[in-house]
Amino acid sequence: MRKSEVSRSAKEERAASCPSPRASRLAPRAYVLGIDLGGSSVKAVAVTPSGRALARFNEPFDPKRRMDFAETIRRLVRRVGAERGQPAQRIGLSAPGLAAKDGRSIAFMPGRLRGLVGLIWSEFLRTPSAIPVLNDAHAALLGEVWQGAARRCENVIMITLGTGVGGAAMVDGRLLQGRSGKAGHLGHTCLDLDGPPDVCHMPGSLEMAIGNCSIRERSAGRFETTHDLIAAHVAGDEEATRVWLKSVKALASAIGSFSNILDPEIAVIGGGIARAGAALFEPLVRSVREVEWKTNPSGIKIVPAELGEFAGAFGAAWNAIRIDPTSDSLKR
Numbered sequence: 001m002r003k004s005e006v007s008r009s010a011k012e013e014r015a016a017s018c019p020s021p022r023a024s025r026l027a028p029r030a031y032v033l034g035i036d037l038g039g040s041s042v043k044a045v046a047v048t049p050s051g052r053a054l055a056r057f058n059e060p061f062d063p064k065r066r067m068d069f070a071e072t073i074r075r076l077v078r079r080v081g082a083e084r085g086q087p088a089q090r091i092g093l094s095a096p097g098l099a100a101k102d103g104r105s106i107a108f109m110p111g112r113l114r115g116l117v118g119l120i121w122s123e124f125l126r127t128p129s130a131i132p133v134l135n136d137a138h139a140a141l142l143g144e145v146w147q148g149a150a151r152r153c154e155n156v157i158m159i160t161l162g163t164g165v166g167g168a169a170m171v172d173g174r175l176l177q178g179r180s181g182k183a184g185h186l187g188h189t190c191l192d193l194d195g196p197p198d199v200c201h202m203p204g205s206l207e208m209a210i211g212n213c214s215i216r217e218r219s220a221g222r223f224e225t226t227h228d229l230i231a232a233h234v235a236g237d238e239e240a241t242r243v244w245l246k247s248v249k250a251l252a253s254a255i256g257s258f259s260n261i262l263d264p265e266i267a268v269i270g271g272g273i274a275r276a277g278a279a280l281f282e283p284l285v286r287s288v289r290e291v292e293w294k295t296n297p298s299g300i301k302i303v304p305a306e307l308g309e310f311a312g313a314f315g316a317a318w319n320a321i322r323i324d325p326t327s328d329s330l331k332r
Contacts, residue, residue: 033080033088034143034317035073036136036310037095039063039112042072045313046080046088049321051147055080056310067115070124077125091131092320093121094139094312098181103132103323103330107181132323132330136312137184138175140305141168143314144268148306155264158305159186159255161226161273164199165207169262177331186258187211191250209250212273219243230276245283252287259292259300270305277304 031054036043044057057080061072073093081087095116097109106116121131134142141150141158150156154173160166165187169176176183187207188200195204196217208214212226222239223229232240255267274280285302292299307314323330 029086030089031084032317032320033077033091034313034315034320035076035091035093036139036312036316037069037073037093037113037116038136039096042069042076043310043313044076044080045310045317046084047314047317051314051318055083056313058309063113069113070115070119073121074125087127090129090320090325091121091125091127092134092316092318092323093131094134094136094316094319096136099133099135099138099177099331101181101329101331103134104130105133129325130330132316132319132325134316134319135168135177135181137166137168138177139313139315139319140166140270140307140311141170141184141268141315142175142318143307143311143316144270144305145170146318147314148311149268149303150266153266155262156266156268157184157186157255157258157262157264158268158270159251160271160305161210161251161269162271163212165205165211166271169258169264171262171264175332186254189254189257191254206250206254209254210247210273218247226273227276230273230279234279244279248280248283249287252284253291255284255288255300255302256291256293263295264300266301266303268303268305270308270311274304 031046031048034045034047040060040063042059042061046054048054057076059072059076061068095106097106097116100107105118105120109117121133137160140160141156144150144158145153145156156170158168167186168184187205188198188202189206190202190204191206191209192204195208197203198205198207215223215226215229219229229240229244233244281304288302289299305311323332
């Protein structure tokens, strides 16, 4: 084994066994509450500072009722405090939309969850410490890096395949957020100049190539969901196979392009479509190997996400641990 490999191994072992300096300053019995706000439900995890899950929660709310999402979160925070016998020492929150520059609220989220934009959660919940706020895709990546498929990795991309295609990126251990917070929206990358525009006006995007939002158009009206398409492909339907593998090749080309731009060691694939398992990952890995620029013998590692629907909640919790709540800015 080379010296560099020994050093890296030792470094990884220390990182795995030692909590962060901020985590070590938390009280011995303290817990952190990570909250992930979705379109119609709130996912949450109560965790120790080292990341051990103490409890998980999934609370629905009515998105048509103004601020019902916020009241659901308030009730959940009180309930967890009562069940644990003490309030959370820190709380972190993730939500759809772009986080404000100071990391205390969501600054941009058009069309949904009225009342979310500009809501300062520490004031709403009356907590003694500030509550850092993250974009939900950014939080999912942090969760997978902390306790999921990308543990101990510093260069990571995450792609979530569902109705749309979400994404996030970490480079040299730093989450990419950019000037306005929209960095990492990998699904809105152009793959076809002449293709139809997506919701962000990008023609022929990755989202249009494999997101469930375009399945009827891609299958000439034969399928209502990507799961139906994949089932037909697995059953031997030749046309379904043609449509599905074309979408997978588009995803592979995008991953190869992201690899050239960001040089990640691992690509984590999440979302509902990722539950297709081998029907997705076997052709995806083959196609990526055909197009990627390999700078090491194995190429970029492609793996399914491990934390499922709670990835964002774990990421929100870790963000609360790693951020100094007394700082003027709650971003890192």
